[in-house]
Amino acid sequence: xxxxxxxxxxxxxxxxxxxxxxxxxxxxxxxxxxxxxxxxxxxxxxxxxxxxxxxxxxxxxxxxxxxxxxxxxxxxxxxxxxxxxxxxxxxxxxxxxxxxxxxxxxxxxxxxxxxxxxxxxxxxxxxxxxxxxxxxxxxxxxxxxxxxxxxxxxxxxxxxxxxxxxxxxxxxxxxxxxxxxxxxxxxxxxxxxxxxxxxxxxxxxxxxxxxxxxxxxxxxxxxxxxxxxxxxxxxxxxxxxxxxxxxxxxxxxxxxxxxxxxxxxxxxxxxxxxxxxxxxxxxxxxxxxxxxxxxxxxxxxxxxxxxxxxxxxxxxxxxxxxxxxxxxxxxxxxxxxxxxxxxxxxxxxx
Amino acid sequence: xxxxxxxxxxxxxxxxxxxxxxxxxxxxxxxxxxxxxxxxxxxxxxxxxxxxxxxxxxxxxxxxxxxxxxxxxxxxxxxxxxxxxxxxxxxxxxxxxxxxxxxxxxxxxxxxxxxxxxxxxxxxxxxxxxxxxxxxxxxxxxxxxxxxxxxxxxxxxxxxxxxxxxxxxxxxxxxxxxxxxxxxxxxxxxxxxxxxxxxxxxxxxxxxxxxxxxxxxxxxxxxxxxxxxxxxxxxxxxxxxxxxxxxxxxxxxxxxxxxxxxxxxxxxxxxxxxxxxxxxxxxxxxxxxxxxxxxxxxxxxxxxxxxxxxxxxxxxxxxxxxxxxxxxxxxxxxxxxxxxxxxxxxxxxx
Numbered sequence: 001x002x003x004x005x006x007x008x009x010x011x012x013x014x015x016x017x018x019x020x021x022x023x024x025x026x027x028x029x030x031x032x033x034x035x036x037x038x039x040x041x042x043x044x045x046x047x048x049x050x051x052x053x054x055x056x057x058x059x060x061x062x063x064x065x066x067x068x069x070x071x072x073x074x075x076x077x078x079x080x081x082x083x084x085x086x087x088x089x090x091x092x093x094x095x096x097x098x099x100x101x102x103x104x105x106x107x108x109x110x111x112x113x114x115x116x117x118x119x120x121x122x123x124x125x126x127x128x129x130x131x132x133x134x135x136x137x138x139x140x141x142x143x144x145x146x147x148x149x150x151x152x153x154x155x156x157x158x159x160x161x162x163x164x165x166x167x168x169x170x171x172x173x174x175x176x177x178x179x180x181x182x183x184x185x186x187x188x189x190x191x192x193x194x195x196x197x198x199x200x201x202x203x204x205x206x207x208x209x210x211x212x213x214x215x216x217x218x219x220x221x222x223x224x225x226x227x228x229x230x231x232x233x234x235x236x237x238x239x240x241x242x243x244x245x246x247x248x249x250x251x252x253x254x255x256x257x258x259x260x261x262x263x264x265x266x267x268x269x270x271x272x273x274x275x276x277x278x279x280x281x282x283x284x285x286x287x288x289x290x291x292x293x294x295x296x297x298x299x300x301x302x303x304x305x306x307x308x309x310x311x312x313x314x315x316x317x318x319x320x321x322x323x324x325x326x327x328x329x330x331x332x333x334x335x336x337x338x339x340x341x342x343x344x345x346x347x348x349x350x
Numbered sequence: 351x352x353x354x355x356x357x358x359x360x361x362x363x364x365x366x367x368x369x370x371x372x373x374x375x376x377x378x379x380x381x382x383x384x385x386x387x388x389x390x391x392x393x394x395x396x397x398x399x400x401x402x403x404x405x406x407x408x409x410x411x412x413x414x415x416x417x418x419x420x421x422x423x424x425x426x427x428x429x430x431x432x433x434x435x436x437x438x439x440x441x442x443x444x445x446x447x448x449x450x451x452x453x454x455x456x457x458x459x460x461x462x463x464x465x466x467x468x469x470x471x472x473x474x475x476x477x478x479x480x481x482x483x484x485x486x487x488x489x490x491x492x493x494x495x496x497x498x499x500x501x502x503x504x505x506x507x508x509x510x511x512x513x514x515x516x517x518x519x520x521x522x523x524x525x526x527x528x529x530x531x532x533x534x535x536x537x538x539x540x541x542x543x544x545x546x547x548x549x550x551x552x553x554x555x556x557x558x559x560x561x562x563x564x565x566x567x568x569x570x571x572x573x574x575x576x577x578x579x580x581x582x583x584x585x586x587x588x589x590x591x592x593x594x595x596x597x598x599x600x601x602x603x604x605x606x607x608x609x610x611x612x613x614x615x616x617x618x619x620x621x622x623x624x625x626x627x628x629x630x631x632x633x634x635x636x637x638x639x640x641x642x643x644x645x646x647x648x649x650x651x652x653x654x655x656x657x658x659x660x661x662x663x664x665x666x667x668x669x670x671x672x673x674x675x676x677x678x679x680x681x682x683x684x685x686x687x688x689x690x691x692x693x694x695x696x697x698x699x700x
Contacts, residue, residue, distance in 0.1 A: 007357055010395050042595040043393060045360050098688055101681070103452065103486070107613035110606060131606075136453070137680040199680065218684035245392040249599045252606045256460060256481075263457035267676035280679070288687055321692070326617035328689045329630070330487040330549065331451070334568035336686065337638055338448055339678045342671070 010242050016050040016235070019068075021061040021078035023180065024054040026202055028265065032133035032227055032258040033077030039250035040243075048243050052077065061179075068127055068232050075231040077132060084162040089121050089308040091163045092316055093129050095225040097295040099316070102134045102224035102259060103331075104323040108316065109226070117315045121308045126233045132251040133227030133258035136266075140216035140283055141196025142208035144187065147216065147283065150290045159183055159195035163298075164221030170294040180206065187211045196221075199262065200269035209278040216281050220291060227258065360592050366400040366585070369418075371411040371428035373530065374404040376552055378615065382483035382577055382608040383427030389600035390593075398593050402427065411529075418477055418582050425581040427482060434512040439471050439658040441513045442666055443479050445575040447645040449666070452484045452574035452609060453681075454673040458666065459576070467665045471658045476583045482601040483577030483608035486616075490566035490633055491546025492558035494537065497566065497633065500640045509533055509545035513648075514571030520644040530556065537561045546571075549612065550619035559628040566631050570641060577608065 018037065022030040030052075037050040053073075055061030064076035065083050081094030092099075092114075100108060108114035109131055122129050141160070147153065154172035158165075165175030176192050186192045188211045195212065196219060197203045209215065229251050236244065274280060283291075299317070303310035368387065372380040380402075387400040403423075405411030414426035415433050431444030442449075442464075450458060458464035459481055472479050491510070497503065504522035508515075515525030526542050536542045538561045545562065546569060547553045559565065579601050586594065624630060633641075649667070653660035 007361060007395060007397075011357060039595075039599060043592070043599060045357060045592055047357075098691070101685060103609065103613055106606065107610045110610035111614035112610075137684040139680055200676075218680045218687070220684060220687070223684045223688070242393070242395055245389075249389060249393060249603050253599050253602045255606055256456065256602045259453065260457045260460035260462075263453055263673065263676075264461035267672040270676055270679065271672075282683060285687075289691075292687075292691055322617040322621075323613065324689055324692045326550075326613075326620055327685070328692070329620065330489055330568045332685055332689055333632060334487040334570060334573045335451060335677070335682055337568070337570070337635075337642075338573070339674055339682055341448070341639070341642055342674045342678070 010240050011044060011047045012240065014048045014239070014243065016048075016074040017058070018050050018052045018229075019057075019059040019064040019073045019076045020052055020054055021064050021076060021082055022055055023061075025205060026198075028202060028258065028262055029133065029135065029198070029227065030054060030077075031261070032254045033229070035254040035257050036077065036132055036229060036247075036250045039253050040246055043246045043250065044243065048246060050075070065125070065127070065230060068230055069125060071232055071235070074235045075229055077227065077229050079225055080129060080228045080230065081161060081163060081225075087121075087308065088163055088166075088302050088306065089312055092312050093118055093122075093226065093228055095222045096316075097164050097167050097221040097298075098292055099223055100320050100323060102136055104320065104327065105224055105226055106131070106134070106255075107323065108319050112319050113315065114319070117312055121312065122230075123233070124308075127230045128233050128236045130229040130231065130248060130251040131226055132229040132254045134255055134262075135198055135222070135225040135227070136259065136262050137224055138199050138219035138222040139196070139203065140219045141194055142187065142203070142212035143194040143214040143216060144190070144212045145193065146214050146281065147287060149284070150287055153287070153290075156194060157192040159186070159192050160221070167221070167291060167295045167298050170297065171290055184208065184211065199266050200273055201262070201265040204269045204273055209273055209276055213277055213279050214281050215273065215278040216283055218283070220283070220288060227254075360590050361394060361397045362590065364398045364589070364593065366398075366424040367408070368400050368402045368579075369407075369409040369414040369423045369426045370402055370404055371414050371426060371432055372405055373411075375555060376548075378552060378608065378612055379483065379485065379548070379577065380404060380427075381611070382604045383579070385604040385607050386427065386482055386579060386597075386600045389603045390596055393596045393600065394593065398596060400425070415475070415477070415580060418580055419475060421582055421585075424585045425579055427577065427579050429575055430479065430578045430580065431511060431513060431575075437471075437658065438513055438516075438652050438656065439662055442662050443468055443472075443576060443578055445572045446666075447514050447517050447571040447648075448642055449573055450670050450673060451677075452486055454670065454677065455574055455576055456481070456484075456605070457673065458669050462669050463665065464669070467662055471662065472580075473583070474658075477580045478583050478586045480579040480581065480598060480601040481576055482579040482604045484605055484612075485548055485572070485575040485577070486609060486612050487574055488549050488569035488572040489546070489553065490569045491544055492537070492553070492562035493544040493564040493566060494540070494562045495543065496564050496631065497637060499634070500637055503637070503640075506544060507542040509536070509542050510571070517571070517641060517645045517648050520647065521640055534558065534561065549616050550623055551612065551615040554619045554623055559623055559626055563627055563629050564631050565623065565628040566633055568633070570633070570638060577604075
């Protein structure tokens with residue numbers, strides 16, 4: 001029936017090492033990498049195995065790309081925007097301020113030419129990027145004091161990642177890079193005034209509500225963070241074709257799974273946080289607008305000095321424009337109506 | 351290296367037939383079924399092959415479930431709500447009026463217990479349902495006359511699917527079941543006053559804008575239609591474990607792919623439709639509210655007479671409630687702000 005030797009050739013024993021940028025304690029985001037490994041094993045009768053290491057176990061969480069390039073590990077499960085210090089173009093493979101939400105970014109990457117536009121850039125790093133999870137729109141973080149006006153941002157010491165930090169710097173924010181475990185004491189001592197992390201479920205583990213009770217939304221710098229599996233290009237090309245298909249499928253599976261899980265656990269965590277004293281606050285509209293204008297300036301300025309960034313931004317921007325026009329029609333009018341009815345029902349019950 | 355005979359046993363040659371409920375001309379929704387087949391072949395070195403037949407080729411599009419139960423075909427790629435005539439509980443596996451959007455339904459099915467809650471129901475039909483695509487929020491359809499008040503719905507002959515028809519019947523709408531190819535002449539002759547189909551890209555192919563120019567949104571009865579691969583349960587159990595994993599992965603892959611593709615093609619199609627004379631109209635708020643109340647009545651009434659429906663609705667309803675509370679915070683405030691800024695920019699350019 002089967003040409004068994006041919007099949008054995010198509011499915012050799014392969015072992016890979018994957019360095020995650022995340023700690024194991026984040027079962028959501030770290031879990032997405034483990035989900036990929038589990039699916040790859042399940043789809044190959046355990047012939048292709050990926051071992052996932054948490055941040056710091058064999059490589060520091062923010063140095064995983066170097067390790068992939070050096071071949072120390074075969075791949076990293078990460079957020080590409082961690083590497084904006086090397087080049088801000090990495091941000092488009094993760095998320096950018098006022099960029100696209102999960103659906104829109106998914107469409108850009110998989111059907112809109114985004115993956116192809118990013119390819120020449122990733123080629124210069126000898127890595128291949130595969131979509132492997134998403135967090136959805138994140139929260140705006142924890143603040144010791146309320147933010148009432150644009151002026152309240154001036155001098156604010158805010159723990160926030162790279163590219164969004166550039167935007168906020170235009171409004172006088174002093175962006176701070178602090179690793180996850182060091183945020184709580186810094187907030188407690190007042191070394192920093194505010195910190196953003198992910199969303200309710202992941203944030204809850206760090207306990208920020210006890211020292212910085214104002215919990216702002218939305219996280220306009222992360223409207224839908226795409227998680228990536230960055231694979232050493234030569235290692236990818238050495239894989240038998242069947243395993244390349246398997247790896248890609250497993251990564252897409254992780255996207256569905258992680259999105260489903262985040263959407264499952266965040267509502268319950270938000271409820272617990274609010275019950276525990278978190279004060280939910282929307283960023284005031286003038287603050288949002290000032291940040292939006294600052295972001296658009298940063299895109300233009302960065303485009304003037306970085307050809308990769310310019311090429312990707314122009315494609316991304318045009319696609320985003322078209323996406324927003326459509327989403328405003330059916331999707332957003334549907335969502336907004338349903339949310340309004342729920343608010344009305346809650347009002348009626350009071 | 352490899353125990354080749356063991357692998358050959360794990361990967362026998364298998365051929366399946368899949369009856370799609372959709373015509374091949376709908377490259378989006380029919381394409382999702384073909385995508386599953388392609389991925390299954392790619393992940394098994396062509397050992398497991400699924401041949402997809404378009405609606406009517408071997409089984410009529412709305413009779414595919416019967417064919418799966420009878421074993422005439424191994425599976426059907428369909429929208430489960432096509433079978434609400436057998437039991438309205440099928441609707442929850444597709445979409446229900448004012449139900450959950452893509453993200454929320456994805457979460458319910460994959461992480462929220464929805465799949466488990468539906469299982470005993472599907473067991474009674476000897477089928478297993480796998481998530482295999484989504485259309486996103488649909489449009490509200492094409493109308494020969496404008497709908498300005500709730501009273502305008504009275505006597506309206508509207509081509510619309512099963513469960514939503516029950517809701518609209520409460521407001522005096524005469525729901526019509528007409529196959530895709532017969533809608534255009536019925537609209538043209540005035541045998542019907544309105545018809546809904548899917549969204550801009552699929553609708554465009556049928557040319558409704560020429561005979562019913564008012565294009566309403568949102569399609570509140572389809573806030574995110576989940577497409578299903580319904581598989582004969584015995585055939586599923588006969589599959590080697592590896593192939594079950596493969597089929598499930600391929601279906602999830604189709605969800606990512608189809609969502610990406612719909613979001614890619616709908617914006618451009620909407621632009622062409624509007625340029626070609628379609629008059630875009632939101633359903634008036636009082637009309638939406640009347641439909642919402644009618645839908646909630648139908649859920650309660652159906653629960654009173656159908657135990658499966660009641661069990662699933664209660665789970666679905668509680669999950670939806672929690673989802674909406676969370677999506678109103680980060681996701682919707684993010685989206686709505688970005689859309690408002692785009693509207694403001696468009697205004698400024700005029």
